[in-house]
Amino acid sequence: MRALRLRVADDTYAIPMAAAREVLADVDITPLPTAPSSVLGVCNVRGEIIPVFDTGVLLGLGPLPPFETVVVVETPLGPAGLATSDLVKSVDLGDAVGTTDGPATVGAFAGEDGVAVLVDVEALLTPARIAS
Amino acid sequence: MADGRNDEFLGLFAQEAEQRLSDLAAQLLALEEAGNDAELVASIFREAHTLKGAAAVVGLDAFSRVAHAIEDLLEQLRSGGRMATPALIDGVLAAVDGLAAMLPAAIAGDDCSAAGTALEGPLRALLTSDAVADAAAVADAVPEAMEHRDGALLPPEPTEQRESTESTEQTSPPPSSPSRAPADAEAVRVPLGRLDDLIRLVGESAAAHLRVGRMISQRLEVDPSTIDEVRELSLLLNDLQERAMRARMVPVMTITDMLHRAVRDVARVTGKEVRWDVRGEDTELDRGVLQQLSDPLLHLVRNAVDHGIEPPDVREAAGKPPQATVRFHAMQLGSEVILTVTDDGRGIDVDRVREEAARAGDDTSGLTDEEMAYLVFRSGMSTAAFVSDISGRGVGLDVVRSNVEAVRGRVEIRTEPGAGTEFRVIVPITLAVLPCLLVEAGGQRHAIPMHSIVLAQDTDAETRAEGHPIVWVGSQAVPLANLGGVLGLPPDDHGPSIVVAGLTRQYAFRVGALVGQRDVVVKGLSRLLPRLGVVAGASVEPDGSIVLVLDVAGLIDRARNTRRGSSALPGRTSDTPAIVRAKVLVVDDALTVRELQRSILERGGYEVLTASDGVEAMAILAESPVDLVLTDVEMPRMDGFALTEAIRAHPARGNVPVLILTSRSSEADRQRGLEAGADGYIVKSAFNEAALLSAVQRLLGR
Numbered sequence: 001m002r003a004l005r006l007r008v009a010d011d012t013y014a015i016p017m018a019a020a021r022e023v024l025a026d027v028d029i030t031p032l033p034t035a036p037s038s039v040l041g042v043c044n045v046r047g048e049i050i051p052v053f054d055t056g057v058l059l060g061l062g063p064l065p066p067f068e069t070v071v072v073v074e075t076p077l078g079p080a081g082l083a084t085s086d087l088v089k090s091v092d093l094g095d096a097v098g099t100t101d102g103p104a105t106v107g108a109f110a111g112e113d114g115v116a117v118l119v120d121v122e123a124l125l126t127p128a129r130i131a132s
Numbered sequence: 133m134a135d136g137r138n139d140e141f142l143g144l145f146a147q148e149a150e151q152r153l154s155d156l157a158a159q160l161l162a163l164e165e166a167g168n169d170a171e172l173v174a175s176i177f178r179e180a181h182t183l184k185g186a187a188a189v190v191g192l193d194a195f196s197r198v199a200h201a202i203e204d205l206l207e208q209l210r211s212g213g214r215m216a217t218p219a220l221i222d223g224v225l226a227a228v229d230g231l232a233a234m235l236p237a238a239i240a241g242d243d244c245s246a247a248g249t250a251l252e253g254p255l256r257a258l259l260t261s262d263a264v265a266d267a268a269a270v271a272d273a274v275p276e277a278m279e280h281r282d283g284a285l286l287p288p289e290p291t292e293q294r295e296s297t298e299s300t301e302q303t304s305p306p307p308s309s310p311s312r313a314p315a316d317a318e319a320v321r322v323p324l325g326r327l328d329d330l331i332r333l334v335g336e337s338a339a340a341h342l343r344v345g346r347m348i349s350q351r352l353e354v355d356p357s358t359i360d361e362v363r364e365l366s367l368l369l370n371d372l373q374e375r376a377m378r379a380r381m382v383p384v385m386t387i388t389d390m391l392h393r394a395v396r397d398v399a400r401v402t403g404k405e406v407r408w409d410v411r412g413e414d415t416e417l418d419r420g421v422l423q424q425l426s427d428p429l430l431h432l433v434r435n436a437v438d439h440g441i442e443p444p445d446v447r448e449a450a451g452k453p454p455q456a457t458v459r460f461h462a463m464q465l466g467s468e469v470i471l472t473v474t475d476d477g478r479g480i481d482v483d484r485v486r487e488e489a490a491r492a493g494d495d496t497s498g499l500t501d502e503e504m505a506y507l508v509f510r511s512g513m514s515t516a517a518f519v520s521d522i523s524g525r526g527v528g529l530d531v532v533r534s535n536v537e538a539v540r541g542r543v544e545i546r547t548e549p550g551a552g553t554e555f556r557v558i559v560p561i562t563l564a565v566l567p568c569l570l571v572e573a574g575g576q577r578h579a580i581p582m583h584s585i586v587l588a589q590d591t592d593a594e595t596r597a598e599g600h601p602i603v604w605v606g607s608q609a610v611p612l613a614n615l616g617g618v619l620g621l622p623p624d625d626h627g628p629s630i631v632v633a634g635l636t637r638q639y640a641f642r643v644g645a646l647v648g649q650r651d652v653v654v655k656g657l658s659r660l661l662p663r664l665g666v667v668a669g670a671s672v673e674p675d676g677s678i679v680l681v682l683d684v685a686g687l688i689d690r691a692r693n694t695r696r697g698s699s700a701l702p703g704r705t706s707d708t709p710a711i712v713r714a715k716v717l718v719v720d721d722a723l724t725v726r727e728l729q730r731s732i733l734e735r736g737g738y739e740v741l742t743a744s745d746g747v748e749a750m751a752i753l754a755e756s757p758v759d760l761v762l763t764d765v766e767m768p769r770m771d772g773f774a775l776t777e778a779i780r781a782h783p784a785r786g787n788v789p790v791l792i793l794t795s796r797s798s799e800a801d802r803q804r805g806l807e808a809g810a811d812g813y814i815v816k817s818a819f820n821e822a823a824l825l826s827a828v829q830r831l832l833g834r
Contacts, residue, residue: 028676028677028678030576030670030677030678030679030680032657032661032664032667032680033618033619033620033621033664033666033667033680034619034620034664034665034666034667034690035661035662035664036662039661042657042658042670042678043678044672044676044677044678046336046340046343047335047336047340047672049655049657049658049670049672049678050658051657051658051660051661075660077658077659077660078658078659078660079658080658080660125660127659127660127661127662130660130661130662131662
């Protein structure tokens with residue numbers, strides 16, 4: 001299956017290509033006062049105001065160091081940006097090689113250059129997880 | 133022809149019938165005012181006749197029979213044998229209402245013959261009755277008409293769940309029914325969602341255009357405004373945007389028939405003579421705004437007739453004409469529309485409001501009559517005694533206010549005893565574009581809705597009171613916070629301040645700079661995000677950056693919590709009760725004031741001692757230490773100023789904070805209080821429960 005490989009802090013994650021809409025670099029993010037730590041702010045994507053989230057916080061890894069890239073994904077409650085530490089790459093994921101117990105993850109899969117943890121985007125971006 | 137029914141025709145008939153019934157009702161009301169106007173009678177006859185024919189064509193026989201009976205009655209008027217008495221109009225109106233209520237069920241294919249017969253009966257009775265019998269029919273017809281207005285189907289027709297939502301939608305009076313378009317104009321009905329899509333797309337085209345301009349200047353290093361084609365496109369887009377917004381606007385006349393009808397019905401039931409006067413019917417307003425306002429306005433006109441206007445004999449005894457006037461005027465003023473409901477009735481009985489307020493635990497001394505009248509908007513005012521005694525103006529008026537505030541509007545009242553009352557509802561023309569003040573704070577731009585701004589001052593007007601920064605607005609001390617700091621951004625040490633009004637209090641914020649006033653197209657934030665109290669929405673600037681539109685009430689809440697030192701705890705918004713109960717000594721010679729303050733403070737979590745003058749207060753202080761003294765100024769034996777000086781001179785109690793509460797609002801008095809050593813000064817006219825508690829909390833530092 002095609003997936004976007006992204007690095008979050010020191011770990012390698014992947015999100016299904018089908019869930020991703022686009023990848024943005026050099027994004028201007030307007031912070032939202034009083035928002036929980038998982039929310040980095042909002043950005044303007046061609047006139048649309050999209051929230052950007054700290055993928056590290058959502059995955060329970062702690063806040064990201066300065067990030068470079070935002071992957072825009074679609075969710076039932078509208079589009080959302082996931083900030084990642086590094087450039088993302090499109091990869092082919094092979095067989096499952098193990099299970100994971102991290103939040104909102106599906107399992108570990110063999111990728112083109114190493115093992116990646118596949119993320120369940122819909123489970124990652126729920127209002128409850130974002131607010132906590 | 134029931135099995136020959138064709139859904140398409142039925143749909144058309146539903147639209148047509150809805151329109152014709154609403155036109156019929158409007159014309160009947162006009163006829164009542166005008167007497168036997170031949171043209172009007174002919175026009176109403178034609179409407180009924182056409183309706184009868186159309187209903188028969190789609191096989192709605194019950195519907196058709198009722199329309200036929202109406203036609204017959206009008207024929208009696210047309211041939212000159214009969215007068216358009218109120219009773220006759222009542223009967224026909226009731227039938228028209230009944231048809232409107234029956235329409236959804238009829239369209240859904242339910243058997244309406246019983247309902248039709250129920251409507252037809254009274255009409256046929258009217259046909260054979262004479263003027264004497266007309267009068268007798270009133271009693272039956274009026275309550276029936278009132279009942280139908282609530283959208284209930286007629287008794288013989290059980291409403292199934294499937295249709296209930298549909299029926300309420302279709303039978304609700306205008307504005308959900310189509311606007312009365314001029315007869316000769318061509319009109320198309322368009323679902324509102326399509327218009328909203330159009331407006332959104334136009335907005336996005338404008339944004340895309342700006343990005344193209346930016347690209348031209350960056351890549352080609354040409355100022356886009358020097359290129360004719362680019363300039364022309366931006367003019368066109370501006371024009372398009374304005375026209376798209378206009379498409380959502382409807383004239384106020386789409387709801388005036390409903391208001392007229394309410395006035396008439398209430399007048400008939402209460403036996404009052406009321407003339408209805410409308411002006412500015414063609415004033416246009418965003419459909420969403422007008423729809424939100426139809427209930428509050430309905431309430432205001434009913435209230436005006438029911439409670440504002442006196443019975444004819446009372447009016448005559450007071451030297452007024454027996455026929456009263458209820459005026460509904462609409463006018464546009466800049467980006468706002470002002471809708472006024474005026475009656476020439478008895479006015480609001482301010483003394484009774486005062487009594488009720490006192491009974492409800494409010495100190496109203498020092499309030500002007502005007503300020504007192506505003507108390508009718510408090511939900512607490514709708515006590516039973518209030519309802520029956522002072523014209524029920526307390527009932528639902530708080531709902532009027534909250535509905536109006538929901539569309540970012542406000543309500544003003546003017547009332548004069550014996551001469552009448554005027555309610556002014558002031559709303560923005562549209563909600564899609566919000567006039568905002570743009571400010572810079574903490575290095576970022578923010579938009580603050582203009583309607584919540586009391587004043588913006590360019591100078592550093594800060595003083596300190598009770599150890600906290602404040603600014604003076606008139607004679608009222610308004611706490612000052614730093615906008616950047618409240619938003620978690622770097623605070624600005626110097627700069628202008630703005631005073632904003634939330635629902636219950638005013639607050640001032642220091643900002644880095646005032647950028648200017650602008651109409652902002654507000655977008656909501658993603659549904660993925662939790663509700664952020666301080667942010668109402670966001671807007672994309674021409675340069676592509678995002679400006680947050682701040683929520684003033686949320687901002688004030690947060691500023692108050694920050695002041696109490698709880699800003700380090702995110703998400704904590706509610707007031708924290710004092711854990712160790714602080715002791716407050718209340719000094720006032722009026723028992724009611726004392727007890728009022730005692731109850732407020734005890735509810736606020738304080739322990740309260742009371743004294744009736746300065747001498748007694750000093751005696752209590754000698755016995756037991758207190759954390760704060762709240763004192764009146766004018767008292768026998770020892771007044772508040774003397775008490776303050778005595779406390780300050782006391783060896784052991786010299787540091788107790790003293791808060792002076794008085795009806796005097798002069799600068800000299802304030803100065804005198806502060807010189808005597810008081811820590812705070814509350815003017816009674818600005819006094820309310822929240823103000824008292826927050827002043828006490830500030831002084832106690834909790």
